[in-house]
Amino acid sequence: MFETVRLLAETNFALLVFSVLIFDIPRYTLSLLSLALFGAWRRSDRVPAGNASVSVIIPTFNGGSGLGPTIASLYQQTLRPFEIIVVDDGSTDNTRAVAERARADGLVDMVICHGTRCGRSAAINAAARFASGDLLLTVDADTVFEPTAIARLAAVFSDPRVGGASCNIAISNEQESLWTGLQSVEYLMSISAGRSILDVVDAIACLSGACSMYRRDTFLRQGGLDVGPGEDLEYSLRLRRLGHVIRFVPDAWAETAGPANGISLLRQRARWDRDALRVRFMMYGELNFLHPFERLPDTLQRLDFIIFDLIPTLSLPFYLAYVVLLFGADAALFLSAVYLLLLGIAVFNMALAFVMFNRSVGLFGLGAALIFPFYQGVYLKCGRFFSYSSEIIFASSRHDDFVPPRVRRALFDDRIEGAAR
Incomplete structure (x- = not known):
């Protein structure tokens, strides 16, 4: 223990700072402390009355088991949906039967069935053409809401500049495994804390796929979602580019x-x-710093990704190699010391976040606290490094089965023909 402390004390300050930053943990410390300073985390007990008409769209592929609870939570809202549209995107389970039963019971207004899977974007776009509410709420079939969620989301659209909004998200199956416990802590840090501070500076880059609200007229005028993958991020950046x-x-x-x-x-x-890499850099050129007319919030959202995500991820193997060369046999001891430092910061972050956002912690959440720096800074970051590398070298997202291959091929062929013309 004393040896690890000695190593940290004798380490070059710049290396120590980079050692901490590369593993993500302090990013959330900055967010939480900034939120505490701004007071932006305080939850309002006053729920906006609101009279907005909200059309809820639930695209689902083999999501029959979660569809019932999702619909039930929509009927517990203080601002009831104007209509609910379910799109069965070629499911092979009981999704269609569950949706049709809900329609027969008067819980769902419309059920659209695709004979074969067309993809999430196509499902949402199809439903949007039939929707009649002023606002569209797109919801995954395993998402359930607190009773005031829709009213709070709809309230921000009183500002005519707002084109989209997303809600705070927690993990419903936190107690299922250590992995879900880790994700519960991660969501609290990256979504609850991280996006709260980005919202303060108008630098939100991505509307969540699990639950997002849009203006219907703008959505239709823009042609809806891109075929994907990454359609939520793409549409969010498109809205930002439009002001x-x-x-x-x-x-x-x-x-x-x-x-x-x-x-x-x-x-x-x-x-x-x-x-994220494909949409940001290939479609929107966000690595290009020559954007003379770019608004400051757009610059901030780009830099947030580049400085806190892209650079630390791609630097990780070079950092580890440098540590081994610098410390030799003591490299493992130095990394252990860094881990203990990160663990202390992580525990502080979690305690502050649980208090600020009034969330309870379960058994798996407590266990997650001890290994969260490894999960966040090593496990996920190594996975992200390989994902970024495969996208840069092989454009792997082009072969993602999240979008049906026939849809992806048709889109790619159309783009090639368009470029040729």
Whole structure:
């Protein structure tokens, strides 16, 4: 123990700072302390009355088991949906039967059935053409809401500049495994804390796929969602480029299920990470710093990704190699010392976040606290490094099965023909 403290004390300050920053943990310390300073985390007990008409769209593929609880939570809202539209995107389970039964019971207004899977974007776009509410709320079929969530989301659209808004998200199956416990802590840090401070400076980059609200007229005028993958990020950046404001509403809570094992989690994050790189840099050129007319909030959201995500991730193997060369046999001891430092910071972050956002912690959440720096800074970051590398070298997102292959091929062929013309 004393040896690790000595190593930290004798380490070059710049190396120590980079050692801490590269593993993500202090990023949330800055967010939490900034929120405490601004007071932006305080939850309002006053729920906006609101008279907005909200059309809820639930696209689902083999989501029959979660559809019932999702619909039930919509009927517990203080601001009831104007209509609920379910899109069965070629499911092979009981999704269609569950949706049709809900329609027969008067709980769902419309059920759209695709004979074969067309993808999430196509499902939402199809439903949007039939929707008649002023606002569209897109919801995953495993998402459930606190009773005031829709009212709080709809309230921010009283500002005519707002083009989209997303809610705060917690993990509904936190107690299922250590992996879901880790995700519960991660969501509290990265979504609840991270997006709250980004909202303060108008730098929200991505509307959540699990639960997001849009203006219907703007959505239709823009042609809806891109075919994907990464359609939520793409549409969010598109709105920003058009001058719209993107909001995060921290006191509008929803819960969604997270992957219960490490392999499924890595697959989910690999898709997210590849999509983020492709959309940001290939579609929107965000690595190009020559944006003379760019608004400051747009610059901030780009720099947040580049400085706190891209650079630390791509630097990780070089950092580890440098530490081994610098410390030799003491490299493991130095990294252990860094881990203990990160653990102390992480525990402080978690305690502050649980208090600020009034969230309870379960058994798996407590266990997650001890290994969260490894999960966040090593496990996920190594996965992200390989995802970024595969996207840079092989453009792997082009082969993502989240979008049906026939849809992806048709889109790619159309783009090639358009470029040729």
